[in-house]
Amino acid sequence: MNCDDVRVALSARLDGEDPQAPAAALEAHTDACPGCRSWLARAERVTRLTRLQAVDVPDLTAPVLAAVAADRAAARDDAAATVRARRQVLRVAVAVAAVAQLAIALPILLAGFGVEADPHTSREMASFDAALAVGFALAAWRPERARAFLPVALVLAACLAGTSAVDVARSSTALVHELGHLSAVVQAGLLWALGRVSGEPQRRLPTSLAPGRG
Known part of the structure; x- marks a missing residue:
């Protein structure tokens, strides 16, 4: 084996590969060849320094946390925009319910329009309908107060639905005459949805995930 072949085999052995040469032959050559022996010493030193040298890894903690915080802030903003849009739609629906309730109540209350056998x-x-209309209007104007009015609307809807079911079952009234009470159920549902949307807490990002904090 010449020096080039020996050095290729020694380099492969230093890299943990198969030197493709007998170890005894390599040892015999390096013992007899000062040049290859010196080359092997330098190669071993370089290999050892390369394996022991520390690698400078940049600290990416702050940029990663900042990116996470930005993503969460964007998601929170999107969720808040969705909640605002839903709340606005529900406010309009509750306001329409208030106007409809008042439109039914005022003619009877002020002029006796539509009064049948018992005006009193x-x-x-x-x-009572006018008072409900005012409650719905207040909930539409100040959605955060919708929950305060919700028990009244739910009890009214439950009572009307229950008594209507009993009266229809006993044939005391026709089903078509009781369908109007479904509006109370719808109004209670709208009020519940508005109170739920308006009462959703704003989620804050934990301080541990804020930019610049470890």
């Missing part, structure tokens, strides 16, 4: 009872019911 009809006006009392119209007064």
Whole structure:
């Protein structure tokens, strides 16, 4: 084996590869050849320094946390925009319900329009409807207060639905006459949805994920 072949084999052995040469032959050559022996010493030193040298790895913690915080902030902004849009739609729906309730109540309350056998009872019911209309209007104007009015609307819807079901079952009234009470159920549902959307807490990003914090 000449020096070039020996050095190729020694380099392969230093790299953990198969030198493709007998170890005894390599040792015999390096013992007899000062040039290859010196080359092997330098190669071993370079290999050792390369393996032990520390690698400078940049600290990417701050940029990564900043990117995570930015993504979460964007997601939070998108969610907030969606909530605002839903709340606006529900506010309009509740306001329409208030106007409809008031449009039914005021003619009876002020002029007796549509009053049948019992004007006094009809006006009392119209007064109750007007009060409900004011409650719905307040909820549409100040959505954060919708939950305060919700128990009244739910109890009213439950009572009307329950009594209507009983009366229809007993044939005390026709089903078509009781369908109007479904509006109370719809109104209660709208009020519940508005109160739920308006009461959703704003989620804040944990301080541990804020930019610049470790």
